[in-house]
Amino acid sequence: MKGTIAYRFETPTYPGNILYLNLISNYSCTNSCVFCGRPKSRKEIGQPNIYEKKAGSSLYLEKKPTVKQALNAIAAKIKPTDNEIAIVGLGEPLLNFLTVEKLLTEIKRKYSVKTRIDTNGTIRCIFKNPAQRLAKAGLDEIRISLNAVSKKEYDKLCNPIFPQAFEELQKFIKDCIKESIETKASFVEDFKRKEIKQSGRKEREKFALSLGIKKKNIIFRKFMKPIKVWGF
Numbered sequence: 001m002k003g004t005i006a007y008r009f010e011t012p013t014y015p016g017n018i019l020y021l022n023l024i025s026n027y028s029c030t031n032s033c034v035f036c037g038r039p040k041s042r043k044e045i046g047q048p049n050i051y052e053k054k055a056g057s058s059l060y061l062e063k064k065p066t067v068k069q070a071l072n073a074i075a076a077k078i079k080p081t082d083n084e085i086a087i088v089g090l091g092e093p094l095l096n097f098l099t100v101e102k103l104l105t106e107i108k109r110k111y112s113v114k115t116r117i118d119t120n121g122t123i124r125c126i127f128k129n130p131a132q133r134l135a136k137a138g139l140d141e142i143r144i145s146l147n148a149v150s151k152k153e154y155d156k157l158c159n160p161i162f163p164q165a166f167e168e169l170q171k172f173i174k175d176c177i178k179e180s181i182e183t184k185a186s187f188v189e190d191f192k193r194k195e196i197k198q199s200g201r202k203e204r205e206k207f208a209l210s211l212g213i214k215k216k217n218i219i220f221r222k223f224m225k226p227i228k229v230w231g232f
């Protein structure tokens, strides 16, 4: 099955002037969040979730795209009215960090658009100085999934591969702010598991503010149940 590198959401909620990029192979991620809607097994591939339904195509790629492949995909899909290129996909885009870094530089050289990445924010567990490098490459905005106010809550909700993930995530948020990248933090709401004690909205807002996130940049996202009715 061939997934898409460049894709769009064009619903009333998502403006149509953003081109999205998927640079992730095999839906890879360093976390395994309890609320994640990625296909969890090979059997589920091809029965995409709500995110792929909105994207209108599969985002399953067997290999990480190269810079050249991503630039070709942008050139084929970009519209003159586009004002943003967002690196998102399904999984963790910064696992393809070196490509993201080079690609941001090329995007800024070729197009007059804002650049954005949506990430789980644990990239400091793998690369040194990622915020500084992304800022230098031309990143304008980053949306980081924070989801918790303590390591205990984070580990229960996100099941990170790296034990230091929550600590590094907080440092990454502060680094991004220091680098003047517009930094947003998100929390998934309305997801319930009785064995996981979750913080409330007020507590989450207070925690995000304590990391330096501006109030207007705190995002509360409603949990969406995965669906399995969409075929390609």
Ligand code: SF4
Residues within 6 Å of the ligand: 029, 030, 031, 032, 033, 035, 036, 037, 038, 090, 091, 092, 120, 145, 158
């Ligand atoms: S960080 Fe995002 S992609 Fe990764 S497991 Fe969590 S919800 Fe899924």
